[in-house]
Amino acid sequence: MEADGWWEVPDLEYHADFSRVSHHMLEVFRESVPRYAALYVTRTLVQPEPTPATVLGAAVHCLCLEPQRFVTRYAWTPKIDRRTKAGKVQWEEFQAGTIGLTLLSPADWDTVQDIAAGVTVSDDAMKILKAPGHCERAIRWTSPNGVAMRSKPDKVTANGLVVDLKTVAGSVAPEAWARQVASYGYHRQAALYLDAAAVVGADGPFVWIVVSK
Numbered sequence: 001m002e003a004d005g006w007w008e009v010p011d012l013e014y015h016a017d018f019s020r021v022s023h024h025m026l027e028v029f030r031e032s033v034p035r036y037a038a039l040y041v042t043r044t045l046v047q048p049e050p051t052p053a054t055v056l057g058a059a060v061h062c063l064c065l066e067p068q069r070f071v072t073r074y075a076w077t078p079k080i081d082r083r084t085k086a087g088k089v090q091w092e093e094f095q096a097g098t099i100g101l102t103l104l105s106p107a108d109w110d111t112v113q114d115i116a117a118g119v120t121v122s123d124d125a126m127k128i129l130k131a132p133g134h135c136e137r138a139i140r141w142t143s144p145n146g147v148a149m150r151s152k153p154d155k156v157t158a159n160g161l162v163v164d165l166k167t168v169a170g171s172v173a174p175e176a177w178a179r180q181v182a183s184y185g186y187h188r189q190a191a192l193y194l195d196a197a198a199v200v201g202a203d204g205p206f207v208w209i210v211v212s213k
Helices: 011-016 024-030 033-041 050-064 085-097 104-118 124-129 174-184 184-200
Strands: 003-006 074-076 103-106 133-135 138-142 148-151 155-157 163-169 206-212
Touching: 011 133, 024 033, 024 184, 033 184, 050 103, 050 104, 050 163, 074 104, 103 104, 103 174, 104 124, 104 206, 124 155, 163 174, 163 184, 174 184, 184 206
Parallel strands: 074 103, 163 206
Antiparallel strands: 003 138, 133 155, 138 148, 155 163
């Protein structure tokens, strides 16, 4: 197995590698060991498609963390009447020009832009996002009990700060956020991010940037 540390790997390959355990896989394990086995060991269950919320969150991450790559990964779907001959031609041309891109509805495109604009309201958040460091870069390591692990912190700054950007549906008040942390296991994910970051010499602290949809 490859050495621990930074891991240069395409996104699709990273998410398809079940030889290393991720936070998401551990959350599945906590909920159901048989489901974990069927998804990641015997692979008798098909991997679920990303939910609309997951797609939206990924787009927000890209725009906030790697804005220069956003237009190379996403496009918004124009209103085209595919019932007409001209509309069918227009749709085919649009599809040909967006191969490999994730398509967002006009409403979702605007939502992503608005959420990213909301992050800019915080001077502290922007200082962190603009600081030198690695964004969305994978790390592999081995846990103390010998389990091969993988993680992809949203950002690890050059001075060791470990950053996680989260979008929430409701309030970002501390009490509401604390409930979401407990509900979705974000504290466990933070612990894994810190473990991963330590492998590449980043010792924290850890910070969440939280923005409401």
